[in-house]
Amino acid sequence: MAETEKPTDLNKLLEQFRQRASEAEDRLSRLEAAVTKEKDAYEEEYSKKISKLESELEHSKSELAAEHKKAGELAAENAKLKYRMTHLVQAVKEADLKLEGKGA
Template sequence: MAQSSDLQGALKPFYQRASEAEDRLARLEAALASKKDAGNEELLKMVSELQSKLEGAQAEREKALKEVQKISVENAKLQYRITHLVRALEEADCKLASK
């Protein structure tokens, strides 16, 4: 029994150091987890901001496409009018030349 008591007494500092190491490890793991959470929050915030910017850019793109379509229609109308005005001018020149 004396040997058992001596052995436990000799191992007591090792058990204490192991317990302290486990406590430190638990605190480090908790700190690391909280940092990861903070990092994830930053990443989520950045992703959210980028999504907002993307949605804004897509809305601007759609608006620009509608404007381009509107201008294209107007351009086609003007081209049609120019063609007819040129034809009418040529006919008027021919009539004046024939007189």
């Protein structure tokens, strides 16, 4: 009688093992799905942040280019004004000398 119970016990053990293995596979599948979902969400958020930073960088680059252009224009205008000032000062000095020469 002990010999006939052994195959049944072995079948029960195998069935329990198969059931636990199946449950473990199910848990693993759910875990993998959760990890994939988290990974996808992280990658999407990361991608959005990268896009935002790239956009801000492009905006900053265009602002910098505009400021460089403006600085160049102001430097040119400043040079013109210095040139005019030099000539005006020279003209005033010449006018003062003429006035001194007429008054003497």
